[in-house]
Amino acid sequence: MKIGIILGSIRExxxxxxxxxxxxxxATSRKDENVEYELVDLMDYDLPFLGxxxxxxxxxxxxxxxxxxxxxxxxxxxxxxYNRVLPGALKNAxxxxxxELTNKAVGxxxxxxxxxxxxxxxxxxxxxxxxxxSVQTMVTFSLMTDFExxxxxxxxxxxxxxxxxxxxxxxxWSKALKTIR
Ligand SMILES: Cc1cc2nc3c(=O)[nH]c(=O)nc-3n(C[C@H](O)[C@H](O)[C@H](O)COP(=O)(O)O)c2cc1C
Numbered sequence: 509m510k511i512g513i514i515l516g517s518i519r520e521x522x523x524x525x526x527x528x529x530x531x532x533x534x535a536t537s538r539k540d541e542n543v544e545y546e547l548v549d550l551m552d553y554d555l556p557f558l559g560x561x562x563x564x565x566x567x568x569x570x571x572x573x574x575x576x577x578x579x580x581x582x583x584x585x586x587x588x589x590y591n592r593v594l595p596g597a598l599k600n601a602x603x604x605x606x607x608e609l610t611n612k613a614v615g616x617x618x619x620x621x622x623x624x625x626x627x628x629x630x631x632x633x634x635x636x637x638x639x640x641x642s643v644q645t646m647v648t649f650s651l652m653t654d655f656e657x658x659x660x661x662x663x664x665x666x667x668x669x670x671x672x673x674x675x676x677x678x679x680x681w682s683k684a685l686k687t688i689r
Contacts, residue, residue, distance in 0.1 A: 509543045509682055511535070511675075512580035516587040516598035518551045523619060525549075526661035527649060528586040531617050534671050535584070543679055548576055550601055558603045570604055578608040582615075582682030584674070589620030589627035594634075602634055610639035611689050613681035615674040616646050619655075623648035641685060643677035645670055 513532050517524030528547055535545040553573040556566045587594050614635050618624025625648055632642045647670045651658045654667070 511582045513584045515549045582613040586617045589624035592626040593630035615643045615678040619649035623650045645673035
C-alpha cells in the first residue's frame with residue numbers, strides 16, 4: 509500500500525513545506541504495517557497551464573507527474589487556502605489527472621488564517637468529480653495558533669488525534685478500493 513502525501517503549494521517561502529514534512533514524519537512514525545508514505549512536492553513538476561502547448565521539458569513533467577500520482581493507492585493532500593479555495597497551481601495540476609485517481613481514497617491537511625477548511629471543501633468537489641472517495645476526518649492548522657509569527661510551524665499537540673483518524677480512514681478505504689480497481 510503506497511500513500512502519497514502531496515504538497516500543493518509552490519509559493520516561494522511557502523509554509524507548506526514544514527506542514528508536509530510534519531505530516532510525512534507523523535505518518536512514518538506510526539509504522540503502519542505494509543504501508544509506505546512518500547512526499548510528492550508539486551514544486552518538482554514544472555507543469556504548464558493545462559491547454560497551453562508544453563515545451564519538451566514540460567511535456568516530460570506532465571508524464572512524470574501522471575506516472576508518480578498513478579503509483580499510489582491513496583493520498584493525503586496538504587493544501588493552503590488562497591481566497592477561500594485551493595491554490596491555482598494545485599487545481600491546474602489536478603486537472604491533468606483523472607484515471608490516475610479514480611477509485612482511490614484521499615484525506616486532507618489544510619492550513620490558513622483560520623485553518624484552511626474552505627480549501628478542503630473546494631478540493632472535495634474536485635476530487636469527487638475525479639471519482640475519488642474523500643475521508644471525513646481533516647487536519648486543519650491555523651496561522652494564528654499553529655505558527656509563530658505566521659511563519660514558523662509549531663503545531664499544537666491535539667492535531668495528532670485528527671491526523672491519526674484521517675490516516676486510519678485513508679488506509680482503510682485505500683485497502684477497500686484496491687479490490688475494485
Ligand atoms: C493569494 C493568497 C490568498 C490567501 N487567501 C486566504 C484565505 O482566503 N483564507 C485564509 O485563511 N488564508 C489565506 N491566505 C493565507 C495563506 O493561507 C497563508 O499565507 C499560507 O501560509 C499560504 O500557504 P503557503 O505559505 O504554503 O503558500 C492567502 C494567501 C495568499 C498568498
